[in-house]
Amino acid sequence: MNKQINLRQRNFVIGLIIIGLMIVGLFGLRTARAFKKFHGHRPPPPFAAQHIETDVELIRDWMTLPYISITYGLPPDLLYETLNIPPDGAEKKSLRQLNHEYYPNVSGTVLEKVKAAILSYQSTLTATPPATSPPESNP
Amino acid sequence: MSDYLLTQIINYGAPLFGLILFLAALGIPLPASILLVAAGAFSQQGFLDWPSIAIVGLLGAVAGDAISFGMGFYARNWVSKHVEGSPAWRNAQQSFDSRAGLAIYLTRFLITALAVPTNLIAGGSGIKFRRFMAYDSLGEFTWIILYGGLGYIFGSQWELVSDFISNFGGLILGVAILGVGSWLGLRRMRSVENEDVNKKIPET
Numbered sequence: 559m560n561k562q563i564n565l566r567q568r569n570f571v572i573g574l575i576i577i578g579l580m581i582v583g584l585f586g587l588r589t590a591r592a593f594k595k596f597h598g599h600r601p602p603p604p605f606a607a608q609h610i611e612t613d614v615e616l617i618r619d620w621m622t623l624p625y626i627s628i629t630y631g632l633p634p635d636l637l638y639e640t641l642n643i644p645p646d647g648a649e650k651k652s653l654r655q656l657n658h659e660y661y662p663n664v665s666g667t668v669l670e671k672v673k674a675a676i677l678s679y680q681s682t683l684t685a686t687p688p689a690t691s692p693p694e695s696n697p
Numbered sequence: 698m699s700d701y702l703l704t705q706i707i708n709y710g711a712p713l714f715g716l717i718l719f720l721a722a723l724g725i726p727l728p729a730s731i732l733l734v735a736a737g738a739f740s741q742q743g744f745l746d747w748p749s750i751a752i753v754g755l756l757g758a759v760a761g762d763a764i765s766f767g768m769g770f771y772a773r774n775w776v777s778k779h780v781e782g783s784p785a786w787r788n789a790q791q792s793f794d795s796r797a798g799l800a801i802y803l804t805r806f807l808i809t810a811l812a813v814p815t816n817l818i819a820g821g822s823g824i825k826f827r828r829f830m831a832y833d834s835l836g837e838f839t840w841i842i843l844y845g846g847l848g849y850i851f852g853s854q855w856e857l858v859s860d861f862i863s864n865f866g867g868l869i870l871g872v873a874i875l876g877v878g879s880w881l882g883l884r885r886m887r888s889v890e891n892e893d894v895n896k897k898i899p900e901t
Contacts, residue, residue, distance in 0.1 A: 585870075625744065
């Protein structure tokens with residue numbers, strides 16, 4: 559009886575060590591990989607008010623149109639016009655839900671259209687010459 | 698699930714966030730840490746109000762912990778009926794009692810996967826509710842400031858932080874399991890050695 563308990567205890571301890579090693583190995587690798595990605599990025603300037611995002615690769619299909627508009631500093635109606643979607647009722651829906659509703663046969667259409675609209679808007683901003691003060695007349 | 702909840706947190710803000718942390722503290726598998734980092738980022742972007750998120754989140758998490766402590770407390774009669782008198786159970790209970798504060802505090806933000814089991818054990822072990830709440834509130838406060846703060850600092854890049862944190866949490870859990878396994882193994886080896894020595898003494 560005592561031997562049986564000892565055997566069970568030993569198996570339990572060995573099992574714990576093996577499971578622990580497996581978890582450490584798996585998550586150790588994943589942590590190292592995540593750290594590499596994390597380390598290569600710098601956070602935006604700390605406590606920067608009105609920080610406007612420019613990288614469209616950060617757009618995910620859980621985001622809503624108002625969220626994207628504010629994060630990327632777009633005019634509020636731009637994305638609705640691009641997608642040809644009425645704002646009423648759509649403002650709380652994610653890009654995935656909108657895609658499912660308006661483009662049920664092609665996945666990712668809304669996401670791609672939104673990215674393209676932002677890039678096009680950003681290019682118009684950079685193309686516009688900066689406002690300069692009128693040349694002063696020399697006396 | 699995470700994606701759906703992220704959309705709803707943008708739409709409904711602090712009340713939904715508090716409810717999610719409450720349910721997660723009860724043991725419902727919801728990605729609370731990821732949502733906390735995201736909520737910090739949404740606050741930095743101006744979608745949520747950081748003080749409201751922090752207060753409502755803290756209240757939700759602490760209330761959930763208090764209820765799961767209560768579940769452990771009311772289940773202790775059932776547990777003691779099944780393991781009463783077992784020296785292993787008594788040992789485990791004594792070693793938990795001596796380190797309960799540290800265990801409660803660390804499982805709030807470092808080994809979050811063990812938070813709910815710790816609440817249940819704490820409730821069943823008979824430690825005072827006031828003592829549990831003190832360590833629990835401190836731990837949840839650390840969790841909210843640390844994870845939410847990282848989300849706030851990294852803003853739109855919060856996914857990088859969240860990815861790192863969730864993997865690091867898994868790594869710490871693995872280290873804890875390995876540590877407990879090694880500790881039990883060493884203890885067992887020592888007791889086997891002692892038994893051998895005791896057996897040899899009468900022979901000499």
